[in-house]
Amino acid sequence: MQKKAAARTPRITIRDVASDAGVSVAAVSKVLRDAYGVSEALRAKVQASMDKLNYRPLASARGLRGRTYTLGLVFPDLRNPFFADIFAGVNAALERTRYQAMQGISTSASALVEAMIDRQMDGLILVGPNENNERLNDIAKRTPLVVIGHHDIDGAKFDAVNNDDQLGARLAVRHLCQNGHSKIAMLSLSAPVSTVINQRELGYRLEMTEQGLGGAINILRAPQVLRDVQLTIRKLLESKDKPDAIFCWTDLMAFEAISVATELGLSIPDDLAVVGYDNTIFCDFSQNRLTSIDQSGEVLGLQATRLLIERIDGRMQPDHFVVTPRVVARASSARND
DNA sequence: TACCGCGACCCACAACTGGC
DNA sequence: GCCAGTTGTGGGTCGCGGTA
Numbered sequence: 396m397q398k399k400a401a402a403r404t405p406r407i408t409i410r411d412v413a414s415d416a417g418v419s420v421a422a423v424s425k426v427l428r429d430a431y432g433v434s435e436a437l438r439a440k441v442q443a444s445m446d447k448l449n450y451r452p453l454a455s456a457r458g459l460r461g462r463t464y465t466l467g468l469v470f471p472d473l474r475n476p477f478f479a480d481i482f483a484g485v486n487a488a489l490e491r492t493r494y495q496a497m498q499g500i501s502t503s504a505s506a507l508v509e510a511m512i513d514r515q516m517d518g519l520i521l522v523g524p525n526e527n528n529e530r531l532n533d534i535a536k537r538t539p540l541v542v543i544g545h546h547d548i549d550g551a552k553f554d555a556v557n558n559d560d561q562l563g564a565r566l567a568v569r570h571l572c573q574n575g576h577s578k579i580a581m582l583s584l585s586a587p588v589s590t591v592i593n594q595r596e597l598g599y600r601l602e603m604t605e606q607g608l609g610g611a612i613n614i615l616r617a618p619q620v621l622r623d624v625q626l627t628i629r630k631l632l633e634s635k636d637k638p639d640a641i642f643c644w645t646d647l648m649a650f651e652a653i654s655v656a657t658e659l660g661l662s663i664p665d666d667l668a669v670v671g672y673d674n675t676i677f678c679d680f681s682q683n684r685l686t687s688i689d690q691s692g693e694v695l696g697l698q699a700t701r702l703l704i705e706r707i708d709g710r711m712q713p714d715h716f717v718v719t720p721r722v723v724a725r726a727s728s729a730r731n732d
Numbered sequence: 733t734a735c736c737g738c739g740a741c742c743c744a745c746a747a748c749t750g751g752c
Numbered sequence: 753g754c755c756a757g758t759t760g761t762g763g764g765t766c767g768c769g770g771t772a
Binding site: 420423457461462 | 766
Binding site: 418419420421422425431432433434437456458459460461 | 734735736737738739741742743744
C-alpha cells in the first residue's frame with residue numbers, strides 16, 4: 396500500500412493577513428519590507444494581524460522576485476572551536492539586518508554549495524575552501540561570494556577575508572626565539588594543502604632564516620586525524636633531534652602536542668615550548684595555558700558578512716580584507732609566565 | 733506630498749489543449 | 753496514445769497611478 400503524504404495545515408499567506416487587516420496585499424508587503432509610504436496606523440494594523448495569524452513570510456516565494464534574505468555559510472568542519480568564533484562574528488554582523496545565516500559542513504565547494512544556490516540564498520561565505528580560483532570564480536558568477544582563508548586572489552571575482560598567516564607564523568617563531576628556543580619545529584597539515592598552510596609554512600621558513608636558524612628548519616606534516624597527529628608528535632619527541640619548541644598549525648594540534656609531551660615525562664615549557672594557532676577559548680583553560688596566535692575569528696566573520704552584504708547590494712569590484720594576527724603569550728611558551 | 737493599492741512579474745512544475 | 757506547446761498556480765515584490 397502506498398504511503399500518503401502527511402496532511403499539512405494550510406499556510407497563512409500575505410493574502411490572509413491583508414484580508415484580516417482589511418488592507419491590500421501590497422500594503423502588507425510594504426510593511427514586511429519596511430518600504431516607503433506606510434503610515435503608522437496601517438503598520439500597526441498589519442502587525443496586529445500578522446501576530447494574530449502567526450504569519451511567517453515564505454523565503455522561496457520571496458526568492459521569485461529577488462532576495463530570500465538568507466546567507467549560506469560553509470565550514471570545512473565544526474570540531475575546531477575557531478569556526479564558532481567566525482560564526483559568532485557573522486551573527487553579530489547580521490544582528491540589525493533582515494538576513495539569517497544557515498550553515499553547513501563541506502570540505503569543498505561541493506553539492507552543498509550548489510544546493511544553497513538552488514535554494515536562492517542571497518550570497519555565500521565559504522570558510523577555508525579547498526578549491527581553485529577557477530571553481531570559486533564560477534560560483535561567484537552565480538551568487539555573491541566571500542571566501543575566508545584563501546590567499547590566492549589573483550584574478551579573483553569574489554571577495555576574500557584573510558588573516559595574515561605568513562606574519563602569524565613569523566610572530567610565533569620570533570616569540571619562541573625571544574624566549575630562548577632555537578630548535579623550533581613546525582607541525583603542519585599534510586592534506587588537504589591550502590593557501591593558508593602554504594603561507595604559514597613560508598612564514599616559518601622566512602623567520603627561522605632571519606633568526607639565523609635556517610639549518611634547524613623542520614616541518615612535519617600530519618593529516619587531521621587524531622591518531623596520526625599523536626604518532627607524528629611522539630615520533631618527533633622521541634627522536635635524537637628532539638626540538639625544544641613546537642609551533643603547531645592549530646590549537647587542537649598544540650593540545651595534542653602538550654598531551655603527548657606530558658605522557659613522555661617532558662615539562663612544559665622547560666623541556667618543550669608549544670605555540671598554537673587560532674587562540675581559541677580552550678587556550679585559557681588552566682590545564683592548557685597555551686600560547687597561541689590570535690587571528691580574530693570573530694573579526695573574520697564580521698568582515699566577511701559586511702563584504703557579502705555590500706556585494707548583494709550591488710558592489711561589483713572584488714575586495715580583500717586582511718586581519719593582522721598577534722601573539723597571546725601564556726605558560727606553554729613563556730618560562731617566566 | 734504621503735499614503736495606498738492594482739496588476740504585472742518572478743520561476744518551476746503540473747495540468748490542460750491540440751495536432752499528428 | 754504520444755508529444756509539444758500553452759496556461760494556471762503558488763506567495764511574494766515592484767513600479768506606477770490614483771486619491772486625499
